[in-house]
Amino acid sequence: MAEFKLADRLAAVPPYLFAQIDKVKAEVAARGVDIISLGIGDPDTPTPQFVLDAMRTALDDAANHQYPSYVGMKEYRTAVSDWYKTRFDVDLDADNEVVSLIGSKEGIAHFPLAFVNPGDLVLVCTPNYPVYGIATEFAGGTVQYVPLLEDNSFLPDLDAIDEATWEKAKAIFINYPNNPTAATADESFYRKLIDIAKAHNVIIVADAAYTEIYYDDANKPLSILEVEGGKDVAIEFNSLSKPYNMTGWRVGMACGNEQLVRGLGKIKENVDSGIFQAVQLAGIAALRDGEPFVAGLRDMYKGRRDLVVNALQKAGIKCNIPDATFYVWSHVPDGYTSSEFVTKVLEETGVVLTPGNGFGAPGEGYFRISLTVNDERLEEAVSRIQKL
Ligand SMILES: *Cc1c(COP(=O)(O)O)cnc(C)c1O
DSSP: OOOOOOOHHHHTSOOOTTHHHHHHHHHHHHTTOOOEEOOOOOOOSOOOHHHHHHHHHHHTOGGGGSOOOTTOOHHHHHHHHHHHHHHHOOOOOTTTSEEEESSHHHHHHHHHHHHOOTTOEEEEEESOOTHHHHHHHHTTOEEEEEEBOGGGTTOBOGGGSOHHHHHHEEEEEEESSOTTTOOOOOHHHHHHHHHHHHHHTOEEEEEOTTTTOBSOTTSOOOOGGGSTTHHHHEEEEEESTTTTTOTTTOOEEEEEOHHHHHHHHHHHHHHOOOOOHHHHHHHHHHHHHOHHHHHHHHHHHHHHHHHHHHHHHHTTOOBOOOSBSSEEEEEOOTTOOHHHHHHHHHHHHOEEOEEGGGGOGGGTTEEEEEOOSOHHHHHHHHHHHHHO
């Protein structure tokens, strides 16, 4: 038998931190326990009907069956640009400052290939979506993790990063509203980060996947591109996945600095051939006409959020009330590590939570609840936790 050794870059991927939880979950399920998973952040309600209709119509047009353009249809990029104007009052040139993505994960994963050379230093705020660090390492970059601590509202302490590090850094990954901590960033934070990035020639890679999942209409999450100077140094990744329940469709966008967008486009030109045009046309419908749908979605998640937060508080579990995202980031009770607590809850109640340390070391002492299950199951889950 031939033996095929994995490339070093794959061998270096950290072990899957939720493997232990999956094992316990299988054991508990085998006992016949009704499992309720609050683990995965994937919308449970369907894509809106008008988006399905746009897709059906687009399917019947044979012109959509051919290779799409790798940067995205002009109409799609224009719909993104119009949406950014309406939502954030940001002007984007659809030809040079927008590129379509096969989901934002695809773009985030490819971005370092365009700008990170082997040995380049990249700062990654953590706890975090794992793709930032892994994609950097695939490109040969060196990751330095920057902790997001509750004392600093889960923002990176920019003053704690020394000048020499800023000088060496090629890029910094940030994500607000944040998964998993549910924190948001204000304008003063973005201003300060933009100033530093300009002074040291650092790329800001902003993952904005949750800007539309918010709970306070008077205090909507910002795009870094609406902050003065943002477009000089930042590329922002956004996605139709969360606001329009389109995680399975794989449609997103990267916007912002022209050089950064063009660089990413150059990688994509060589590795993929864009998004199925029928999906782009469905995406255009979502971006143009989706706001009433998203407003309803926010109400739904808000009800779930309040249900969970109240139940946790009654159970004596300390949690932050999220202003955005569909996650609740909560402290584990005293005397437990994240893994111990999540394992105990799973073994004794069948409820799956995500241990905070799975997102990076500063997540130790926390667990994450995802609000992407219906009220009835959510109530059942929290009542089981309360009894425990
Ligand atoms: C869900 C999510 C995304 C979006 O992923 P898609 O590939 O667009 O579906 C990006 N970043 C974070 C942090 C997420 O949680």
